[in-house]
Amino acid sequence: MDKRINARIDTQSSVKISTRIKNLIALLPLLILSLLLAPPLAAREAQPLVADEKTEQRMLLLADELRCLVCQNESLVASHADLAKDLRQEIRTQIKQGRSDAEIMQFMVERYGDFVRYRPPFNRSTWLLWFGPALLLLLACISLFYQLGKNKGGQQQRRKLSREEQQRAEQLLALPEPNAGKTNFPSETKR
Amino acid sequence: MKIKRWPLAACFSLLALIALIALLALGLQLNPRELPSPLVGKTAPDFSLMRLDKPAQSFSPKEMLGQVWLLNVWASWCTSCRQEHPILLELAARQTLPIVGLNYKEIRGDASIDQDKIEPSQELLVAQRRAQDWLSSQGNPYQLTVLDLNGRVGIDYGVYGVPESYLIDQNGLIRFKHIGPLTNEVISQSILPLLAQLKR
Numbered sequence: 001m002d003k004r005i006n007a008r009i010d011t012q013s014s015v016k017i018s019t020r021i022k023n024l025i026a027l028l029p030l031l032i033l034s035l036l037l038a039p040p041l042a043a044r045e046a047q048p049l050v051a052d053e054k055t056e057q058r059m060l061l062l063a064d065e066l067r068c069l070v071c072q073n074e075s076l077v078a079s080h081a082d083l084a085k086d087l088r089q090e091i092r093t094q095i096k097q098g099r100s101d102a103e104i105m106q107f108m109v110e111r112y113g114d115f116v117r118y119r120p121p122f123n124r125s126t127w128l129l130w131f132g133p134a135l136l137l138l139l140a141c142i143s144l145f146y147q148l149g150k151n152k153g154g155q156q157q158r159r160k161l162s163r164e165e166q167q168r169a170e171q172l173l174a175l176p177e178p179n180a181g182k183t184n185f186p187s188e189t190k191r
Numbered sequence: 192m193k194i195k196r197w198p199l200a201a202c203f204s205l206l207a208l209i210a211l212i213a214l215l216a217l218g219l220q221l222n223p224r225e226l227p228s229p230l231v232g233k234t235a236p237d238f239s240l241m242r243l244d245k246p247a248q249s250f251s252p253k254e255m256l257g258q259v260w261l262l263n264v265w266a267s268w269c270t271s272c273r274q275e276h277p278i279l280l281e282l283a284a285r286q287t288l289p290i291v292g293l294n295y296k297e298i299r300g301d302a303s304i305d306q307d308k309i310e311p312s313q314e315l316l317v318a319q320r321r322a323q324d325w326l327s328s329q330g331n332p333y334q335l336t337v338l339d340l341n342g343r344v345g346i347d348y349g350v351y352g353v354p355e356s357y358l359i360d361q362n363g364l365i366r367f368k369h370i371g372p373l374t375n376e377v378i379s380q381s382i383l384p385l386l387a388q389l390k391r
Contacts (some may be wrong), residue, residue: 069351072223082300083351086342111349113229 059091062101066108067116075118103143226348230370233358235262236347240337242323243294244299250291250337252363259389260289260356261382263333263373264345267294267325268301269353275328282378288386292336293354294322295345314340343376358382360389 030066060077066087068079076084087108094104120126128135129183162167203337213287230236230371263279265272283290289299297318298304309317326336339345348357359365367385369377 069226082296082302083342086346089342090346108227111346112351113226113349115226 055092055095058095058101059088061087062091062104065105065118067118069112096103195304202261211238215386221262224352225370229242230357230365231351231368233365234363236344236363238337238344239341240293240339241374243292243336243338245324245335246319250335252359254292255289255359256363257359257361258289259358259386260291260316262291262293262359264293264295264298264333264348264350264355265352266300266353267321268297268303269295271372272283273329275354275374276332277342278373278375279332280330287383289334290332293344294318294336294338295350296342297322297338297340299341300353358385 016182027115063076063084066076068074068076068081068084068087070083071079074081074084076087091104094107099107105117114126120129122130139184199380235250235252239251242248242250261282279290298309298314298321307324315338318338322336322338326333342350348355354372356369356373357365360366366389367381369381373382
């Protein structure tokens with residue numbers, strides 16, 4: 001009895017499952033169709049963030065070379081200061097006016113001084129800035145070789161011991177070692 | 192031998208250390224905001240901006256040729272301007288020299304204003320009202336004030352920290368620039384001597 005009932009239930013459920021699969025298969029073409037159609041509908045190529053990409057790239061290159069005077073350790077690209085924003089806009093305007101990079105750089109230096117440039121020009125007030133590191137290295141090398149030379153001389157000048165010193169040294173060497181005969185630990189000897 | 196060499200090396204290192212400390216201490220004393228302006232000694236950049244008192248008229252630095260005058264950059268949102276204001280009022284009261292105010296980005300420079308909420312057509316009106324209110328409450332030391340709404344003239348003058356002041360001579364050359372609020376020391380030690388020298 002029990003087995004029959006079970007079998008009937010089994011066939012019933014299998015029928016249910018097969019109808020579900022059929023339904024799904026019927027829906028499949030619709031699903032595929034929607035998958036095929038969806039991407040072109042939903043996604044579009046990303047819009048450029050700026051209208052004129054060439055100008056923007058040139059502006060960014062230039063602004064990266066310029067210091068923001070409000071937050072002095074940031075470049076005009078990195079800074080969020082109002083002045084940086086204004087100056088970036090000014091660079092864009094000048095690029096569109098057909099000015100060269102050198103002219104724009106000159107424009108900035110005329111107003112804010114050499115300090116505005118991250119790569120300062122070489123002149124009377126900046127020579128130490130440019131050659132300072134090399135100068136320091138040279139100084140360090142000189143002092144290093146001086147020290148090495150001195151040590152070498154020290155080794156050559158290793159003097160001989162005087163007679164008294166020689167005798168004292170021999171005496172010390174002749175003395176028995178203070179730990180002689182105590183090679184074993186006390187605990188071990190007890191055992 | 193060894194005993195003799197030691198103090199020399201020690202003295203040398205100590206001296207080097209002291210020199211380094213002195214150099215660093217000197218560096219700490221300097222104010223990185225005080226930059227030598229490349230504009231000093233050059234002609235004051237020309238501009239033509241709307242006057243605050245007479246909006247129908249504009250002002251150009253050329254009108255001041257023949258006089259030694261002070262161009263003072265200010266804004267109502269600038270707190271240091273409040274600090275230097277009494278000094279400007281005193282200069283004006285003594286009639287030491289004419290002072291022209293350059294109101295720098297009255298609206299756009301104010302971080303507390305949501306820029307999107309102000310209609311471009313309203314910007315000028317709001318700026319005029321704010322600047323006038325400020326002058327009537329704090330006192331007006333200026334012969335006249337001009338409005339630099341977008342800060343473009345400020346760029347030409349290398350303005351990067353309001354307030355800034357420029358001393359301009361009879362020939363229109365910038366002779367001195369001060370960044371930050373004017374103090375009595377700056378007036379007595381830099382501006383007055385220069386003024387006396389220029390007026391000679």
